[in-house]
Amino acid sequence: MSPAEQPQPSRTAAVRRPTLNAVAARAGVGRGTVSRVINGSPKVSDRSRAAVERAIAELGYVPNRAARSLATSRTDSVALVVPDAQSRLFAEPYFSEIILGVSAGLSSAGMQLLLVLTGDETEYGRLAGYLAAQRVDGVLLMAVHAEDTLPDRLAELAVPTVLAGRRGEAERLGHVRADNRGGARLAVRHLLAGGRRAVATITGPPDMDVARGRLDGYRDALRDAGVPVAEELIAAGDFTEQGGRAAMRELLRRRPDLDAVFAASDVMASGAVQELRAAGRRIPGDVALVGFDDSIVARHIDPPLTSVRQPLAEMGRTMASLLLEEIAQRGTGQRGVVLPTELVVRESA
Amino acid sequence: MSPAEQPQPSRTAAVRRPTLNAVAARAGVGRGTVSRVINGSPKVSDRSRAAVERAIAELGYVPNRAARSLATSRTDSVALVVPDAQSRLFAEPYFSEIILGVSAGLSSAGMQLLLVLTGDETEYGRLAGYLAAQRVDGVLLMAVHAEDTLPDRLAELAVPTVLAGRRGEAERLGHVRADNRGGARLAVRHLLAGGRRAVATITGPPDMDVARGRLDGYRDALRDAGVPVAEELIAAGDFTEQGGRAAMRELLRRRPDLDAVFAASDVMASGAVQELRAAGRRIPGDVALVGFDDSIVARHIDPPLTSVRQPLAEMGRTMASLLLEEIAQRGTGQRGVVLPTELVVRESA
DNA sequence: ATGCCGCGTGGGAGCGGTCCCACGGGGTGA
DNA sequence: TCACCCCGTGGGACCGCTCCCACGCGGCAT
Numbered sequence: 172m173s174p175a176e177q178p179q180p181s182r183t184a185a186v187r188r189p190t191l192n193a194v195a196a197r198a199g200v201g202r203g204t205v206s207r208v209i210n211g212s213p214k215v216s217d218r219s220r221a222a223v224e225r226a227i228a229e230l231g232y233v234p235n236r237a238a239r240s241l242a243t244s245r246t247d248s249v250a251l252v253v254p255d256a257q258s259r260l261f262a263e264p265y266f267s268e269i270i271l272g273v274s275a276g277l278s279s280a281g282m283q284l285l286l287v288l289t290g291d292e293t294e295y296g297r298l299a300g301y302l303a304a305q306r307v308d309g310v311l312l313m314a315v316h317a318e319d320t321l322p323d324r325l326a327e328l329a330v331p332t333v334l335a336g337r338r339g340e341a342e343r344l345g346h347v348r349a350d351n352r353g354g355a356r357l358a359v360r361h362l363l364a365g366g367r368r369a370v371a372t373i374t375g376p377p378d379m380d381v382a383r384g385r386l387d388g389y390r391d392a393l394r395d396a397g398v399p400v401a402e403e404l405i406a407a408g409d410f411t412e413q414g415g416r417a418a419m420r421e422l423l424r425r426r427p428d429l430d431a432v433f434a435a436s437d438v439m440a441s442g443a444v445q446e447l448r449a450a451g452r453r454i455p456g457d458v459a460l461v462g463f464d465d466s467i468v469a470r471h472i473d474p475p476l477t478s479v480r481q482p483l484a485e486m487g488r489t490m491a492s493l494l495l496e497e498i499a500q501r502g503t504g505q506r507g508v509v510l511p512t513e514l515v516v517r518e519s520a
Numbered sequence: 521m522s523p524a525e526q527p528q529p530s531r532t533a534a535v536r537r538p539t540l541n542a543v544a545a546r547a548g549v550g551r552g553t554v555s556r557v558i559n560g561s562p563k564v565s566d567r568s569r570a571a572v573e574r575a576i577a578e579l580g581y582v583p584n585r586a587a588r589s590l591a592t593s594r595t596d597s598v599a600l601v602v603p604d605a606q607s608r609l610f611a612e613p614y615f616s617e618i619i620l621g622v623s624a625g626l627s628s629a630g631m632q633l634l635l636v637l638t639g640d641e642t643e644y645g646r647l648a649g650y651l652a653a654q655r656v657d658g659v660l661l662m663a664v665h666a667e668d669t670l671p672d673r674l675a676e677l678a679v680p681t682v683l684a685g686r687r688g689e690a691e692r693l694g695h696v697r698a699d700n701r702g703g704a705r706l707a708v709r710h711l712l713a714g715g716r717r718a719v720a721t722i723t724g725p726p727d728m729d730v731a732r733g734r735l736d737g738y739r740d741a742l743r744d745a746g747v748p749v750a751e752e753l754i755a756a757g758d759f760t761e762q763g764g765r766a767a768m769r770e771l772l773r774r775r776p777d778l779d780a781v782f783a784a785s786d787v788m789a790s791g792a793v794q795e796l797r798a799a800g801r802r803i804p805g806d807v808a809l810v811g812f813d814d815s816i817v818a819r820h821i822d823p824p825l826t827s828v829r830q831p832l833a834e835m836g837r838t839m840a841s842l843l844l845e846e847i848a849q850r851g852t853g854q855r856g857v858v859l860p861t862e863l864v865v866r867e868s869a
Numbered sequence: 870a871t872g873c874c875g876c877g878t879g880g881g882a883g884c885g886g887t888c889c890c891a892c893g894g895g896g897t898g899a
Numbered sequence: 900t901c902a903c904c905c906c907g908t909g910g911g912a913c914c915g916c917t918c919c920c921a922c923g924c925g926g927c928a929t
Binding site for chain 1: 584586589595612613615617619627632634637650652654790
């Protein structure tokens with residue numbers, strides 16, 4: 172045996188896995204043919220295809236992703252970016268369920284999911300270049316703020332991007348969101364149908380699109396029912412429990428006669444419950460309450476909270492397919508997709 | 521300009537990014553030197569290093585991960601595998617918080633996090649080969665069942681692996697877990713200190729290590745206090761709300777005189793609350809209750825639940841560092857790490 | 870019979886890094 | 900002065916795949 176024929180010792184301790192070359196040799200065909208079989212090209216004779224498939228099975232061959240990626244300059248992976256993950260926001264089932272949907276939507280297309288949780292600001296700033304350099308095929312962006320510039324930088328770098336939610340009405344990038352306005356309308360209509368007339372609302376931060384949508388829905392429902400909108404029945408929260416309590420206290424001060432509250436999130440609703448209790452109001456006897464999100468707390472607070480449900484997993488799946496579409500052919504694909512919400516009636520209203 | 525000098529049109533629409541070659545040309549050095557600078561080799565003169573660093577900055581160069589990975593047969597990425605993600609279990613803050621810690625622990629080492637959520641069984645079965653073929657540098661495995669063989673197959677394939685929790689006392693693989701036994705002991709000791717004597721427990725599935733640990737802690741605390749363990753005060757749940765209700769009902773039937781319950785999870789505790797209410801018992805007046813996990817429901821059920829907290833984020837961080845250690849030098853690294861738990865006292869006990 | 874077409878095919882040339890060998894030049898000791 | 904060493908360096912070979920060009924061959928029209 173000449174030196175050249177001796178197998179080179181591998182550098183790493185890892186098991187040496189069969190290459191496409193090995194498959195070709197075993198199947199008695201060329202590399203090109205094996206590649207064609209793997210990639211499902213029709214230009215392969217049945218004979219060769221069978222031989223290759225047998226060789227693949229016998230060797231337990233699986234293509235090396237790095238090599239393929241280097242050759243094609245695709246990666247078959249997308250990044251899911253959650254900014255600001257520290258702020259235990261990430262622990263909200265909101266994210267998990269969307270991720271679940273995303274994962275389902277991607278894996279059926281053979282795509283990998285890269286989870287990128289960014290901590291501080293500066294880290295987030297570096298992200299655009301980083302993502303482009305990693306050559307992920309696309310990016311899913313969660314929880315973008317109105318003034319966030321990352322989406323635009325990604326767009327400049329020609330990285331296909333899909334957002335969860337939009338930054339504002341004029342969002343140019345592809346995105347998926349729930350019908351917040353419609354959901355809020357459902358909630359308030361339900362309160363009105365229950366005979367309530369002084370319906371207050373605790374909103375989210377006014378600079379967030381979801382918050383505005385839910386407030387608009389509140390107004391819609393009142394208008395539809397011919398009930399005038401009273402501005403003193405509207406108080407701003409910030410999607411936190413504390414914010415919910417403060418807003419509720421303020422509302423009770425302004426309008427002690429209120430008989431219903433629509434809170435733009437379950438967490439704020441839970442704060443409202445505490446404040447209502449403290450003020451001696453019974454729920455739903457004195458004050459009916461509806462939340463938004465149908466999160467886990469909705470089922471567990473006392474009384475169980477009527478809430479608006481968003482189809483989170485489906486939103487994730489939709490995000491995945493929008494992104495795949497955009498990756499396949501840039502510039503195609505619908506801009507924004509709105510998914511319907513639904514009212515889950517429990518005991519609080 | 522000869523044809524050979526004309527830039528080749530790039531195949532994809534993406535912007536062509538500078539390569540290491542371009543940096544070398546611009547800096548007036550060889551490829552090797554650039555590579556050395558990037559990888560922090562000391563064998564580079566200050567002069568060359570400065571020139572290279574300038575060129576890198578000017579071109580905005582970022583190394584191509586696929587190429588590096590092909591050459592080194594490392595990937596600088598690890599997979600986090602969550603089996604069975606369908607079962608909305610994944611939505612538990614448990615996972616999110618651990619993932620948060622994992623992400624923090626990895627990103628500081630420049631490692632990427634690949635999230636792999638498996639649905640059905642067959643998919644899970646293919647996973648070992650798949651993971652080895654993707655050449656992730658390591659695997660983090662969540663929620664392994666006692667009879668799960670994936671860890672062993674990964675070990676055979678020489679893939680560094682760290683588990684969240686262990687399959688049993690004899691776990692050979694690296695893993696991180698909370699001190700379940702100690703936490704349970706804290707919980708039950710707290711109940712005894714409150715003057716309770718007929719302390720029941722709702723356990724998890726007996727084939728799960730966490731469940732056994734928490735049951736052992738329950739026994740420990742009673743023994744420490746000289747209170748005999750009564751088997752009829754022990755009922756098995758399955759970590760679901762339904763299971764908790766059923767177990768609580770059974771316990772009330774067996775021992776109507778019980779005055780305290782330690783539930784091995786908050787979710788089961790929440791089921792127990794419902795059943796206790798239905799039986800007309802007040803909490804904590806008639807029956808004191810302690811849960812486990814300090815999950816979000818603990819804060820929101822009525823009354824707020826005293827519960828045992830596990831340091832989830834830290835568990836994630838520890839998993840990451842164990843894995844990195846194992847990747848750096850196989851076979852080193854401690855087998856199992858146990859992190860302390862802590863009792864969070866609220867109003868239920 | 871001869872040309873032509875087109876199908877299946879083999880294999881060369883990259884993709885962009887790392888690894889390592891070989892080489893030039895300045896310092897050191899004999 | 901000469902041999903030796905070591906340090907910094909350039910660049911060839913290679914990682915495993917895809918892309919694409921060129922080629923052989925059988926079937927069809929001429």
